[in-house]
Amino acid sequence: xxxxxxxxxxxxxxxxxxxxxxxxxxxxxxxxxxxxxxxxxxxxxxxxxxxxxxxxxxxxxxxxxxxxxxxxxxxxxxxxxxxxxxxxxxxxxxxxxxxxxxxxxxxxxxxxxxxxxxxxxxxxxxxxxxxxxxxxxxxxxxxxxxxxxxxxxxxxxxxxxxxxxxxxxxxxxxxxxxxxxxxxxxxxxxxxxxxxxxxxxxxxxxxxxxxxxxxxxxxxxxxxxxxxx
Numbered sequence: 001x002x003x004x005x006x007x008x009x010x011x012x013x014x015x016x017x018x019x020x021x022x023x024x025x026x027x028x029x030x031x032x033x034x035x036x037x038x039x040x041x042x043x044x045x046x047x048x049x050x051x052x053x054x055x056x057x058x059x060x061x062x063x064x065x066x067x068x069x070x071x072x073x074x075x076x077x078x079x080x081x082x083x084x085x086x087x088x089x090x091x092x093x094x095x096x097x098x099x100x101x102x103x104x105x106x107x108x109x110x111x112x113x114x115x116x117x118x119x120x121x122x123x124x125x126x127x128x129x130x131x132x133x134x135x136x137x138x139x140x141x142x143x144x145x146x147x148x149x150x151x152x153x154x155x156x157x158x159x160x161x162x163x164x165x166x167x168x169x170x171x172x173x174x175x176x177x178x179x180x181x182x183x184x185x186x187x188x189x190x191x192x193x194x195x196x197x198x199x200x201x202x203x204x205x206x207x208x209x210x211x212x213x214x215x216x217x218x219x220x221x222x223x224x225x226x227x228x229x
Contacts, residue, residue: 076105112173131190162199
């Protein structure tokens, strides 16, 4: 019996190739992702800063309008007697003067706001002095409004400009019931002399200290209009 030799079976294996990133391609991809992430962060930061500035401007304009509305409504204000005068009985009043007796509602001559250059806040006040149209002391303060309610000094008042010149401090007030508005009232008994005339327009420039962007709130005493630019 003869046996035949079997031929060995040969397997031909085709080598597989695996596609992937080279080191250069990986570095390029990482660089692109970094650029995209950086651009996104800057965009979000810029958007936040723009909104912080816009919010501060809207807040200021709203307070001016509220002062006008409160004056026209002629609502009484809680006031108490103190040694040598009177004091507003408001929760936000910073005065340390003690009331003599109880706080009682009284008519206020006028309502106003005073602004300081390079400040991150302003003061809303009730004019207890019948002749000055200004904030005379902290006894008249109703509220000190912070332009940065979340903290810091990101938004500040960088310029106070009227139609007669630049100021470092400015006051506007609205008379009870008749709604007459005056900016830096002058030229009458008990008021400073005008130089040369009483302002009719007050532009308050707000600036975001990080972005450098500005917004302007304009108050027009003649028309009573308040606008944000």
